[in-house]
Amino acid sequence: MNLSIFTIKGLRAVLSFYLVTSLLGFAFGQDNIYTAVHEPSPTEEWNPESRYYQAMATNVRQLDTIISRENLLKVISSFERIARVEKDKALPQYYLAFALATLAFREEDIDQIDVLCDRSENALNRAESMSDVTQADILVIRAFIQYARLQVDFMGRGLEASQRAESFLRKGNQVDPGNPQVLGMLAQHYLRIPAQAGGSRERFCAFAELATKAYEAKKAGWPSGVYPIVPHWGELDLLEAQARFCYLQPAKATTKSQQP
Secondary structure, eight states, rough: OOOSSSSSBBBOOOOOOOOOOOOOOOOOOOOOOOOOOOOOOOOOOTTTTTTTHHHHHHHHGGGGOOOOOOHHHEEEEEEEEEHHHHOOOOOHHOOOOOHHHHHHHHHOOHHHHHHHHHHHHHHHHHTTTTSSSSSSHHHHHHHHHHHHHHHGHHHHHHHHHHHHHHHHHHHHHHOTTOHHHHHHHHHHHHHHHHHHHHOHHHHHHHHHHHHHHHHHHHHTTTTTTTOOSSSSSTHHHHHHHHHHHHOOHHHHHHOHHHOO
């Protein structure tokens, strides 16, 4: 998934404090109907026979592609339906929060950006109240939402919102130093902010290298041949940024090529 910090193809994040960054811009598509057929299992997120997995995989897969705003709205509706059925699962709420924040970056109506961000935070709070999404994964979306809110008033919100976002990322890094999304978004943060605020290409490359290793380590723990519906966005965008700014030729990421 292209972060998923990055562009999905676009996570566009804008840092102000002299900063505008393109972090993420995911894509979605397909309207999924999900009905209440509950199949409890401790490993449903890795069970291709589970109705829950199938519904989630169909929608999460869209986050790994470039799609229209219209299809993004459809995926948001799909996650809302899944969340209404799977009231005890955090992942539908997590992805709903992520998709709403992504939509906020695409929103042209300034008055609607905070509305979307509020909805995103509400979904994220519900995800946080459960146990199947890590604190670091929650914190990186909190940072993403702060970057989205900057679009409403760059000059007025820039310093406070970007500092708040960075604090979420630093806390996420403290609780889980191996979280690739946190490391990748920190890398993008330091690439885009001015040198006076601690930004530099060298700092970006250092965090990006840590993030690429963290992605590989995370993937090594996944069941073989099963598409990951757990958070995995951001890898391809990170690799592209490394090739551009760190003069690397990184290995091709594999997450997009996997099929549910």
